[in-house]
Every structure is written in structure tokens, then in C-alpha cells.
Amino acid sequence: MEYKGVLRKMQTENGSPIQYYLVFENDFIHVNQLLDKHLTIEFSGYECLNCGLNKKIFRQGYCYDCFYEVPQAADWVMKPELSTAHLDKEDRDLEYEKRVQLQPHIVYLANSSNVKVGVTRKTQVPTRWIDQGAHEAIEIVEVPNRYLAGITEVALKDHVGDKTNWRTMLKNEIKDENLVEWRDRLKQYIPEEALPYYLENNTETNLEFPVLQYPTSLKSLNLQKTPSFEGVLKGIKAQYLIFEGNTVFNVRGSEGYVVTISVL
Incomplete structure (x- = not known):
């Protein structure tokens, strides 16, 4: 299965454990269902959460100009x-x-x-x-x-x-x-x-987080440096995806990035 859209922070629903959802314009992913599955994340560009343009994200999902204009920032x-x-x-x-x-x-x-x-x-x-x-x-x-x-x-x-x-x-x-x-x-x-x-x-x-395996050391995934990533999802905590091999991905820190997520 393949999902494409603009990253925003994951929506959550408190439970035992907490339920996580990635919501795109025309689709959504119930992220808990991807635990122990092999995923690929492909980064293809930007979309500012305010102006919608393909301009490099500065902070909090906004391009430089919007970050200094919108009341949300x-x-x-x-x-x-x-x-x-x-x-x-x-x-x-x-x-x-x-x-x-x-x-x-x-x-x-x-x-x-x-x-x-x-x-x-x-x-x-x-x-x-x-x-x-x-x-x-x-x-x-x-x-x-x-x-x-x-x-x-x-x-x-x-x-x-x-x-x-x-x-x-x-x-x-x-x-x-x-x-x-x-x-x-x-x-x-x-x-x-x-x-x-x-x-x-x-x-x-x-609160109980859906984590099968916590990392023992940390390697942070930066999609600008690594625009194509593959890994097995082992947990979700805060706004992070935790992958096998100690790689972690901050979804909220990547708001405004256009990605394609595939479930192998």
C-alpha cells in the first residue's frame, strides 16, 4: 500500500495503548497497524502549511516568510x-x-x-x-x-x-x-x-505508548539528508516513529514535507 501527502503532526486518541493517525488530504494511516511492518519513506518536496507553496520549510511547517507572519508562530x-x-x-x-x-x-x-x-x-x-x-x-x-x-x-x-x-x-x-x-x-x-x-x-x-522495542542508542532520520529510507517500525512515542536499528523519525519536526509512505 502507498500513501502520499504532506506531513503534519500525528493525530492521537488516548487508549491502552495510545492510537496514532497520519492524516493526509485524501487519506489517512492508522499508524499502530504498521507496527512490525517494513516501511519506506520517500521525500519529494515541501508544501508550506500556510501558503501551500513548494518553498523550503523554515520552522513548524512554515516557509520563512509565513513563519514571521502567521499568528500560529x-x-x-x-x-x-x-x-x-x-x-x-x-x-x-x-x-x-x-x-x-x-x-x-x-x-x-x-x-x-x-x-x-x-x-x-x-x-x-x-x-x-x-x-x-x-x-x-x-x-x-x-x-x-x-x-x-x-x-x-x-x-x-x-x-x-x-x-x-x-x-x-x-x-x-x-x-x-x-x-x-x-x-x-x-x-x-x-x-x-x-x-x-x-x-x-x-x-x-x-499514558501507555505503542512501543514494541525501545532504542538503545539513537540515529535521527533527516529527510533532507536521507530522502529515501526503509525500516521496520517498532514503536510510536510522542511524535516520533521508532524503527528497528535505533533510527527515529520526528514527524512533527518534518511538518510541511511531502512524502510517500509505502507498506511492504
Whole structure:
């Protein structure tokens, strides 16, 4: 079977294990069904997720020009504390910014490679945790806008990590943590404006990834350098495909790439 389309991050459905889907314009792949099967990936060009042109992807699936124009790639996306829609101030597109920023947001702890703090829209729970490869996570606060979530994350970053070591995550070199205890210890550092939104009675969520064999070392597949790849799929974790022989492919990091995937 052969599938051709533009890569976007895999869609997910929480379950035991998590279900993954690659969605193209006219087709989709239930990726879990490809485990232990031999695949080929052929890279043939680019398609910017905004303008649709065959222009080299710069970041996040966008060409250089679009990356610096679209609101989806503005600084407040990666740094929620820079959000200004609650002040009625525009960055790139106030209508879009109000739609995204002025809705409930969660500040959470997730254990992917170590315990880290993060921010996501409430509607993206547990999708955000899945995308980060977290095997356990817990909400700390639920606030009404992105700015409050951002300043809470900044305050907590002085006392807990905010980055995932993707190599440790993919090799599954992770120890279980008591996230309820972590949450309770960090309460004292929550900013006063966000403290009324503290969640004190919730429990942690555990996630199960469809992995048959974790890699012991890592070789990252770059389609620009290796436009044709063959391998046996052994697992899916976060937004990575894990192949036999320790090769891993970051689907989200390759958004906007036009590929043909064949199942042999």
C-alpha cells in the first residue's frame, strides 16, 4: 500500500495503548497497524502549511516568510507569558489571539524524561502530554487565559525543569515520580493572581505508548539528508516513529514535507 501527502503532526486518541493517525488530504494511516511492518519513506518536496507553496520549510511547517507572519508562530505561542489578548492588544492577529489566548489553560507537570512544567489549552489535555512522550502527568492550575498560565509557568521554572530530554524520553530511561507530591511542593511558588485556580484534589494521568522495542542508542532520520529510507517500525512515542536499528523519525519536526509512505 502507498500513501502520499504532506506531513503534519500525528493525530492521537488516548487508549491502552495510545492510537496514532497520519492524516493526509485524501487519506489517512492508522499508524499502530504498521507496527512490525517494513516501511519506506520517500521525500519529494515541501508544501508550506500556510501558503501551500513548494518553498523550503523554515520552522513548524512554515516557509520563512509565513513563519514571521502567521499568528500560529508568534512568540507568545512558545512563551505564553507574552500573551496580550487579555489587554486587547494585538501581536499579529487580534481575532485569532483572542480565540486562542482567552480560553481555559492548564499549567501541568509531566514526566517524559524528568519532571517538567508546561502550559496547554484545556482542550489539548491529554494531547499535549502525548505529544511530549509523557508517561505520567498532572494538572496544577486551570486559569481563564494564556497569560496567567504563562506567568505561573515562569514562576515554577525556577524550581522544576521546563524541557524534555528527547533522547532519554525515546530510550524510556525514566523513573516514576509522585506528581501529587511535586504539585503540592510547588504550590508555594504559584503567583498570587493564579493561586485561586490551584487544583488540589486531582490525580495523575498515566499514558501507555505503542512501543514494541525501545532504542538503545539513537540515529535521527533527516529527510533532507536521507530522502529515501526503509525500516521496520517498532514503536510510536510522542511524535516520533521508532524503527528497528535505533533510527527515529520526528514527524512533527518534518511538518510541511511531502512524502510517500509505502507498506511492504
